[in-house]
Amino acid sequence: MVAHILRLRFDLLLGGLRGEPGHVMRVLLGLVVAAAAVLAAGWALLSLQGSADTTAMVVTVFAGSAVTTGFAVAPLIAGSADPLDPRRFALFGIAPGPLAASVALASLVSVPMIALVALVSCAAVMWGEHGVPVWVSVASAVISVVTCVLLARVGLASAALFLRERRSRELSGVFLVAVLVVVVPVGVFFASLEWRGTVPTQLAEASNVLALTPLGAAWALPAAFVSEDMNAWASTLIALATVLVLGLLWSWLVRRLLTTAERPVAVRERGGLGWFAVAPGTAAGAVAARSIIYWSRDRRYAVNVLIVPLAALLTTVPLTIAGVPPALVALVPVPIVALFFGWLPHNDLAYDSTAVWLHVVSGMRGVADRIGRLVPIFLVTVPTLAVGIPLAISLYGRWAVLPAMVGVSACLFLSGLGLSSISSALTPYAVSRPGDSPFQQPQRTGASGLFGQTFVMLGALAVSAPSLWWSWLAVTKDVSYAEPALWSGIGIGSAVLVVGVLVGGFTFTRRGESIMEFAQAG
Structure with a gap:
């Protein structure tokens, strides 16, 4: 069953390169831009090999927290149909538990996940130069990827259950306001810092706080082993607890999706209700x-x-x-x-x-x-x-x-x-x-x-x-x-x-x- 779902996922991924020439060109252009962005981000991470431990910690924790937040929020804002919606497999009689695991595993076969794996690999190589044990870097990379996968699955399932009929420009406006509430304060905070060749203490303290949250705990595991200001055990427990909670939530959502009839999309009929x-x-x-x-x-x-x-x-x-x-x-x-x-x-x-x-x-x-x-x-x-x-x-x-x-x-x-x-x-x-x-x-x-x-x-x-x-x-x-x-x-x-x-x-x-x-x- 897992092999079958993975094969279907590969077919869907390759299907994006078929169709009209204009569509194929747009897809290829998007892939080129994404590859360039990943290469730039990977090069930036690898360039931290000779930097101070504090600098590597701050960059990794902040960047990782931003990536994790993106995987959580993107499904709610995008509003696109989920090709791996568990309800598509309802007729096959698959139990909710194995289906949840299979769909989560198949989610790794996607452009965002491939880019994420490349980034966490660069981060693992970089931390290796800072003296972090290999098993710690690998564990951090695996937990970070699993967290992002589960967050994306939970977001897509929640959107399918609760937002399918309510997706509109008004809801998009609410999400944009939420982004404004987060982005502007962070931008002002960064702009007000005085670097003077070193990482500001405020930024280091903020990264320590992020390291104790579900967003940054997994990314902070390598840094916790080389920094005296961070609690390695606390970050590890929070990272593992996050994966456990998200896994249970994803399993519950799959069960709920399989036992809930899909509501018809009625955007046109409801479009005037604002x-x-x-x-x-x-x-x-x-x-x-x-x-x-x-x-x-x-x-x-x-x-x-x-x-x-x-x-x-x-x-x-x-x-x-x-x-x-x-x-x-x-x-x-x-x-x-x-x-x-x-x-x-x-x-x-x-x-x-x-x-x-x-x-x-x-x-x-x-x-x-x-x-x-x-x-x-x-x-x-x-x-x-x-x-x-x-x-x-x-x-x-x-x-x-x-x-x-x-x-x-x-x-x-x-x-x-x-x-x-x-x-x-x-x-x-x-x-x-x-x-x-x-x-x-x-x-x-x-x-x-x-x-x-x-x-x-x-x-x-x-x-x-x-x-x-x-x-x-x-x-x-x-x-x-x-x-x-x-x-x-x-x-x-x-x-x-x-x-x-x-x-x-x-x-x-x-x-x-x-x-x-x-x-x-x-």
Whole structure:
């Protein structure tokens, strides 16, 4: 059976070189480009034979982690059909266990895997020149390849099960945002380092951290045997545990695929649903899709989003004039952005106008409404903070305070969202109607909105006081306070968010009639 699947895999691989001349030329051109890239990467690895152990470790761990991440993410983004989908073998009556092993083995016969094997071979040769035992280099190469194979198989199987009908430009946009969240901070981090002929200590510390993650543990095994700063046993256990977990997950997915009917591809029929085709088929998912459409098309939301970064940057002007050191001024805008983004949804319900009746008369749970309305602001804020925080820290010049900045920003943002979930259901106030100027404020007797605005703003600052205090100590006294600032900020912010969503959901359910009256009065 294994030989048969391998033979089929070879036939599929060679089949790519058949067809129209234009198709064959494109395939050959792609293979030439891939071969050139592999040769360049292999030469770069081999050139590290005479470098310091730390340099070889940093390059290998970072490059290997990036390659592993690519094998995990590519199947979810590409959206291409899996030629080795286990459901293609369902009619042969093969048991799930042997089928999972056979498909995983056949996955080695592919262009990306051949390139990966070439790279890990170059890395093994390079580490041999650094005095690493041969068996360690070989074990690292084998575990790295197996990890990448299993990650690719798990990604393809997950996409086949959960994303087949939901692949769309909206989902691709979400993946691109996720890539932005990862790539930009890493790029800023690298750009801010001072090399001076040696590997910066920050980079070495970051590689040590990656060596203790599933992404870099296998690649770090040779380095762990020549570096005193790395724990060889910890990296080995993490690498083996990663393979074990991925293997079990892959076996479970194969069993699930063989016992689940393949859903028909209905891209054309669902193409007009947009975000509703991407969001989960739940009440919260429907509200999230509707809210995302509002945020992307209603200029009232766009104005609010654009004003927040501008207002945060303007705060640096009086601080600079007052003589505050520029390094400290650089740390100010990002927490302000986080605070205002958490504050923005405090009157989100009012922007629905009379359309809020859909949520009330459908008997939707208030928690579902509260959760769904927070999705758009998460999609806006997370990339903004992912870009802003590294930039602020690079301008400040000391990456040790990064945890403190993350903790403060997370606390201000999450607690603001939690309190906004209560405010928008409890004290909505009049806003400009759909289609009107975003700067027009209608007059209405009743709630003026002052209570809700003040409650959310001051409340978020009050609950974030511990994280703010730890962060201030980290900046002015000892950077060891950055870690308490991180965990206190994430913990308090998450707790306030959960409580705020629950209380806001209860308030929305109880005040359904009053909310309808408010919407009709507009």
